[in-house]
Amino acid sequence: MGETRQNPWTILEILRWTTGHFQEKGVAEPRTSAEVLLAHTLGISRLDLYLRHDQPLTPEELARFKAFILRRRAGEPVAYITGHREFWSLDFKVTPAVLIPRPETETLVSSVLEVLKSENGKRKTENGIDWALEVGVGSGAIIITLARELPEMRWLGVDISGPALAVARENAARHEIAGRIHFLRGNLLAPLQPGPRFQLLVANLPYVPRPVWEELPKDIKDFEPQEALLGGVDGLDLIKPLVQAAPGVLSPGGWLALEVADGQAPKVAALMAETGAYEQIEKIPDYLGIERVIRARRRGDY
């Protein structure tokens, strides 16, 4: 974009130039990055970019877009630049304090809905209210999506990060669900009163093993919060204690659903079996066929 131009850039020209530039610089998803950032700059949809392909950019728009190009070129994820990410067709605010919600996490949501929707109205409730818990809420993508899909339930969301909880609270308010979710700060189940109360415990905890984390692309390793990703040497530093402690807070027949890394599912299933507290232990594949979710039920006789 260095050369002096007589005419202003049109949308299509700048899109082509930026895509080529990102390709040259090794930026991941060059075309999508260019489209999302240009649409964000102009405050229009990606489809509109093509409907208005010959619209010229004003000098202010060009300056804003150039600044975004530089940030993306340095590896910053598009979602942190725009401040938004879509999950389950809902728009979530994201900041560098939270993990950017991933499409494979929709498998965790659908695996929970599969069992809880079919039990609707049949669950044993505590004081007439069904309670559910998410540990490690981050942006709130999982808990807010589930709370919208299961409007009869009340929700508790825990995270160790204060800044992440602030983002989750804001997203809950934006999705008009704040009245049914209570957020608490703390380590795993520590902020809760003990006692079997929850019909569901869902968690997408940090599970990346350290050797894998060391090799992660710069876009992730240098920009997303380490405490949202790193799960110790084998990735199970947090999942293991949660599997062991969850029966203490789940109602008899309550569900535990966990997202895990590629290859971790058999180990986590074995951890669950060792406790003797779970039944119906199932490994559920994501859209790529990777065993991404482990779902199990607290035994009634445990």
Ligand SMILES: C[S@@+](CC[C@H](N)C(=O)[O-])C[C@H]1O[C@@H](n2cnc3c(N)ncnc32)[C@H](O)[C@@H]1O
């Ligand atoms: C992988 S992110 C998941 C965020 C969000 N639920 C999602 O799926 O997009 C894990 C989250 O767990 C939180 N976390 C890490 N260690 C924790 C702990 N010991 N207790 C509670 N939350 C923790 C992190 O702050 C982060 O927000």
